[in-house]
Amino acid sequence: DGGITQSPKYLFRKEGQNVTLSCEQNLNHDAMYWYRQDPGQGLRLIYYSQIVNDFQKGDIAEGYSVSREKKESFPLTVTSAQKNPTAFYLCASSIGPGECQPQHFGDGTRLSIL
Amino acid sequence: AQSVAQPEDQVNVAEGNPLTVKCTYSVSGNPYLFWYVQYPNRGLQFLLKYITGDNLVKGSYGFEAEFNKSQTSFHLKKPSALVSDSALYFCAVRERLTGRRALTFGSGTRLQVQP
Numbered sequence: 269d270g271g272i273t274q275s276p277k278y279l280f281r282k283e284g285q286n287v288t289l290s291c292e293q294n295l296n297h298d299a300m301y302w303y304r305q306d307p308g309q310g311l312r313l314i315y316y317s318q319i320v321n322d323f324q325k326g327d328i329a330e331g332y333s334v335s336r337e338k339k340e341s342f343p344l345t346v347t348s349a350q351k352n353p354t355a356f357y358l359c360a361s362s363i364g365p366g367e368c369q370p371q372h373f374g375d376g377t378r379l380s381i382l
Numbered sequence: 383a384q385s386v387a388q389p390e391d392q393v394n395v396a397e398g399n400p401l402t403v404k405c406t407y408s409v410s411g412n413p414y415l416f417w418y419v420q421y422p423n424r425g426l427q428f429l430l431k432y433i434t435g436d437n438l439v440k441g442s443y444g445f446e447a448e449f450n451k452s453q454t455s456f457h458l459k460k461p462s463a464l465v466s467d468s469a470l471y472f473c474a475v476r477e478r479l480t481g482r483r484a485l486t487f488g489s490g491t492r493l494q495v496q497p
Contacts, residue, residue: 272425301484308391310472310489311426326484358425368414368433368476371485373425 270295274359274374280382281346281353289344289377291359298364300342301371304328305356314357317342318364346379354380384409384477388488395463396496403458403491405473415456416474416485417447426472432456443467463495 272293281287293300299318303311313326317336331350336342342361346353356378360371385408395401407413414433418426430441437449447458456473470492474485 274425303487308489310388311487313484313486316484360425368431370416370428370431371426372428373418375425376423378423 272359272361272372272374274357274377276377277375279377279379281379282382284348286345286347287379289346289357289359289379291342291344291374293340293342293359293361293372293374295361295363295372296339297361297372298339299362299369300336301360301362302326302332302334302342302344303358303360305358305376311358314344384413384475384486386473386475386486386488388471388473388491390491391489392492392494394494394496397465398462401460401463401467401493401495403471403473403493405456405458405488406454407456407473407475408454409475409477412478413456414476414478415447415449416476417441417445417456417458418472418474418487420470420472420490429458429471463493465495465497468493468495 275290301316302314312328314332315334317323333345356376358376359374362369362371387406416431417429420426430439432439432449440446445460470490472490473488476485
């Protein structure tokens with residue numbers, strides 16, 4: 269089945285540590301997105317990529333980094349500069365950057381601080 | 383800038399009764415509007431979207447939404463609620479042709495359907 273796979277499902281970070289969240293899609297979608305979900309705040313956009321080797325900052329990019337070397341992969345690194353990383357992280361993709369295309373979501377990674 | 387407001391943190395309805403989850407939006411131009419549903423510890427699932435044309439949009443699982451341009455609203459509705467509809471619902475907007483190429487989501491509304 270086609271879809272978006274996020275791994276790991278749960279992740280723990282130590283102080284001063286960088287961690288990387290994986291997002292892989294086999295939908296042949298051009299556009300991919302990373303969101304952070306906190307209780308009562310909905311989803312906030314971290315980074316998005318419309319095409320391979322290109323990405324743009326979202327609303328809360330500070331303390332995060334991404335890469336888009338392959339169409340199917342869009343990993344997110346939570347750096348030590350992100351002082352409050354505890355959240356549920358969601359990856360999404362869409363066919364293209366066309367405005368009317370719905371986004372398809374993975375099942376998320378829950379990141380906690382040790 | 384584009385934004386979405388979901389004024390109710392939670393909506394409670396009895397099974398079999400109609401339900402409405404409210405959403406209002408703000409964009410500079412014309413909007414594309416979406417509704418998504420989220421079950422615990424899962425990603426979001428697409429329910430329906432408004433692009434253009436008929437103001438009443440039908441989607442998955444018997445849900446529908448009504449676009450009202452004058453009130454800048456896109457309320458989600460269902461004629462008869464099921465217990466299994468209990469979940470977190472998100473409205474999202476994207477401005478046509480201009481603006482950033484990503485959705486802006488509301489803060490979510492938790493729907494609780496009582497048996």
